[in-house]
Amino acid sequence: MEHEATGRLPRAFTTxxxxxxxxxxxxxxxxxxxxxxxxxxxxxxxxxxxxxxxxVTFDGGVVMAGDRRATAGSVIANREIEKxxxxxxxxxxxxxxxxxxxxxxxxxxxLELEHYEKIEGAALSLDGKANRLSTMIRGNLxxxxxxxxxxxxxxxxxxxEGLGRIFSYDVTGGRYEEHExxxxxxxxxxxxxxxxxxxxxxxxxxxxxxxxxxxxxxxADDDSATGGPDRVRKIWPVVARVTADGFERVQADELxxxxxxxxxxxxxxxxxxxxxxxxxxxxxxx
Amino acid sequence: xxxxxxxSPEQLMKDRADYARKGIARGRSVVVAxxxxxxxFATENPSRALHKISEIYDRIAFAAVGxxxxxxxxxxxxxRYADLRGxxxxxxxVSARGLANAxxxxxxTVFTTESKPxxxxxxxxxxxxxxxxxxxxxxxxxxxxxxEHGYVVMGGQAEQLGDVLADGWQPDMPLTDVLxxxxxxxxxxxxxxxxxxxxxxxSLEVAVLDRSRPRRAFRRITxxxxxxxxxx
Numbered sequence: 001m002e003h004e005a006t007g008r009l010p011r012a013f014t015t016x017x018x019x020x021x022x023x024x025x026x027x028x029x030x031x032x033x034x035x036x037x038x039x040x041x042x043x044x045x046x047x048x049x050x051x052x053x054x055x056v057t058f059d060g061g062v063v064m065a066g067d068r069r070a071t072a073g074s075v076i077a078n079r080e081i082e083k084x085x086x087x088x089x090x091x092x093x094x095x096x097x098x099x100x101x102x103x104x105x106x107x108x109x110x111l112e113l114e115h116y117e118k119i120e121g122a123a124l125s126l127d128g129k130a131n132r133l134s135t136m137i138r139g140n141l142x143x144x145x146x147x148x149x150x151x152x153x154x155x156x157x158x159x160x161e162g163l164g165r166i167f168s169y170d171v172t173g174g175r176y177e178e179h180e181x182x183x184x185x186x187x188x189x190x191x192x193x194x195x196x197x198x199x200x201x202x203x204x205x206x207x208x209x210x211x212x213x214x215x216x217x218x219x220a221d222d223d224s225a226t227g228g229p230d231r232v233r234k235i236w237p238v239v240a241r242v243t244a245d246g247f248e249r250v251q252a253d254e255l256x257x258x259x260x261x262x263x264x265x266x267x268x269x270x271x272x273x274x275x276x277x278x279x280x281x282x283x284x285x286x
Numbered sequence: 287x288x289x290x291x292x293x294s295p296e297q298l299m300k301d302r303a304d305y306a307r308k309g310i311a312r313g314r315s316v317v318v319a320x321x322x323x324x325x326x327f328a329t330e331n332p333s334r335a336l337h338k339i340s341e342i343y344d345r346i347a348f349a350a351v352g353x354x355x356x357x358x359x360x361x362x363x364x365x366r367y368a369d370l371r372g373x374x375x376x377x378x379x380v381s382a383r384g385l386a387n388a389x390x391x392x393x394x395t396v397f398t399t400e401s402k403p404x405x406x407x408x409x410x411x412x413x414x415x416x417x418x419x420x421x422x423x424x425x426x427x428x429x430x431x432x433x434e435h436g437y438v439v440m441g442g443q444a445e446q447l448g449d450v451l452a453d454g455w456q457p458d459m460p461l462t463d464v465l466x467x468x469x470x471x472x473x474x475x476x477x478x479x480x481x482x483x484x485x486x487x488x489s490l491e492v493a494v495l496d497r498s499r500p501r502r503a504f505r506r507i508t509x510x511x512x513x514x515x516x517x518x
Contacts, residue, residue, distance in 0.1 A: 007387075007388075007391035007395075008388070008391045008392040008394075008395040008396075009363045009367060009388050009389075009391075009392045012366075013362075013363035013366045013367060014359050014360070014362070014363045014392075016359065016362070021366075021369055021373075024366055024370075025370070025373075028370070029370065029374075032373065032374065107373070108373070111369055111372075111373055114369075115365065115366075115369050118340070118341050118342070118365050119362055119365055121335070121337065121340075
């Protein structure tokens with residue numbers, strides 16, 4: 001960290017005005033911003049990519065879940081990566097896309113919210129947080145053009161309106177509010193189909209966790225880049241529940257019970273279908 | 287215009303120090319005192335929005351007396367310093383000692399090189415894993431640093447109030463006892479013969495660095511919880 005010759009805090013630190021850490025970095029240490037770095041053109045070598053994130057609203061909050069796989073090409077780069085994080089006390093952010101850049105963006109986004117809260121003495125509104133993330137994604141457009149796109153999903157509890165809300169993004173920073181449920185990442189096509197059939201109004205918190213995990217199981221069934229629950233190693237999806245009480249990560253034993261219930265039901269349905277229609281049937285899980 | 291007279295460096299520094307000290311003594315005192323579960327901060331402050339006590343980082347808090355615009359500027363600089371350091375290294379690499387050094391250099395440079403010293407006095411405190419790891423640094427307008435143990439009073443009638451606090455304070459007191467003591471200290475009148483003032487809980491700004499909280503230890507105590515702690 002640079003200090004002036006006397007060792008006093010540099011001028012940029014005592015300049016009044018901005019409550020944004022990103023703006024402070026842009027003026028004082030721009031090389032620490034992911035989007036501001038100069039990158040040589042050309043192909044970027046294979047890097048790990050994160051895959052499927054789902055978010056589901058319920059009465060009194062929102063649940064966000066992410067599978068645990070990162071892939072580099074056709075290789076599984078990591079089987080226990082975490083892609084769902086607390087953004088602050090009342091919101092969660094999940095990431096799909098180039099894992100290295102995405103994790104850096106999450107760290108910066110978390111800090112941006114905390115920095116604002118400390119300097120202003122009050123938290124940003126949920127829309128304000130969603131807009132800050134939008135600006136940060138837009139700053140990453142140069143890297144996205146080289147194949148290092150990051151596509152987050154943002155969800156939180158709106159303390160003013162008293163409900164859970166979901167926001168999705170595109171690589172240019174476009175921000176779209178989603179209703180009921182949404183999914184991003186390579187397995188999102190399959191997860192969205194699953195969510196459409198499973199989601200219903202008036203879900204309770206544990207029902208929402210089940211819908212989110214089941215959508216990930218369906219995504220993993222058809223998308224090779226999405227990892228299903230691993231019962232051998234006991235690796236479960238990362239699931240976060242955000243309510244008026246704040247961000248809470250769902251514990252492993254609750255997830256294990258949910259996964260076992262889903263798999264038991266599916267096993268039973270497959271066996272029943274095979275008994276009636278013979279061996280060639282029962283491949284399509286409900 | 288008269289010719290400038292020679293002023294000895296001693297006299298120059300003394301004048302500046304007197305000027306800063308006068309400004310600091312004008313305001314209300316801030317008390318910082320350790321309790322069994324962390325470090326408590328309290329001051330008399332009718333404003334709910336303009337704070338004298340604030341969070342800097344996960345385990346670090348800041349308290350100040352003196353001119354609001356000057357210490358607010360230093361507080362923001364401290365938050366930026368801590369957040370930048372935590373972002374470039376790791377959250378665990380941000381320490382009160384580093385921040386106190388940066389503040390000391392800043393205050394010292396302003397005191398010797400600029401036309402007016404900063405009329406502020408600061409405390410930078412960090413709560414550790416155990417009570418012996420707690421750190422409380424007191425910084426003066428001229429950049430001098432003191433490593434304090436247990437408690438600090440600054441601003442206003444600091445010396446007089448410090449004696450009252452020293453009489454009542456012991457290590458490992460529960461929070462409610464410490465807050466009762468601190469209220470008694472803050473209510474001590476400037477004139478010894480006068481009766482102690484009556485300080486309502488609502489006129490106090492109180493915050494703690496709570497050792498048991500998982501990441502961000504800083505917590506403001508206002509409203510009902512404060513009434514309960516300060517109840518009879």
